[in-house]
Amino acid sequence: MKAIPAQPEPSAPAPQPSVLRRLSRPLAALAAVAIPTAYVGAVDPNAAGHYPTCPVLRATGWWCPGCGGLRCVHALTRGDLTTAGHDNLLVLLLAGVLGLLWLRWLWAALTGGRAPRISIGSGGAVGLTVLLVVFTVIRNLPIGAGLAPPVV
Numbered sequence: 798m799k800a801i802p803a804q805p806e807p808s809a810p811a812p813q814p815s816v817l818r819r820l821s822r823p824l825a826a827l828a829a830v831a832i833p834t835a836y837v838g839a840v841d842p843n844a845a846g847h848y849p850t851c852p853v854l855r856a857t858g859w860w861c862p863g864c865g866g867l868r869c870v871h872a873l874t875r876g877d878l879t880t881a882g883h884d885n886l887l888v889l890l891l892a893g894v895l896g897l898l899w900l901r902w903l904w905a906a907l908t909g910g911r912a913p914r915i916s917i918g919s920g921g922a923v924g925l926t927v928l929l930v931v932f933t934v935i936r937n938l939p940i941g942a943g944l945a946p947p948v949v
Contacts, residue, residue: 819906823899838874842867843947859937862887862929865946884946887932 840847853861865885872881873892881889901913917925935941 813909816907819909820903822912823903823906826899826902834870834874837867837870842871859933860945862933868946883943886944887929 842848848867851861851864853859854864863885866888868884869881869888870892872878872884873889878889898913898915904910905912932944936944
């Protein structure tokens with residue numbers, strides 16, 4: 798007689814972590830962004846002497862893709878979308894995308910779903926690089942002066 802191997806008993810599904818535990822990561826990320834944002838909101842980057850000059854601007858005289866980012870965040874803390882878009886349109890768009898992703902992450906944590914994953918691949922990386930280069934060139938030409946932050 799042959800012995801029949803024992804079938805392993807099906808294991809019970811793993812218990813779902815508590816809502817507070819699931820919320821800990823999105824809320825920690827929110828705090829990690831909110832604290833420096835509050836500082837930029839309180840300390841005006843438009844006033845000289847509070848923040849260092851961009852090294853790319855200092856070395857080349859060209860606005861880099863990040864130039865005006867602090868001013869954009871400062872304007873966002875005041876609810877001034879027009880100024881934020883003028884100071885740095887890419888930072889404004891990135892803030893909106895990251896805000897939506899964070900809301901999806903928060904919703905997934907509340908409902909026990911999967912957190913959103915970001916994967917851009919090599920084509921996306923090339924596309925983003927081209928976008929940054931084109932944005933940099935255009936904002937430094939006379940035709941794109943509206944995309945350059947004001948000189949302080």
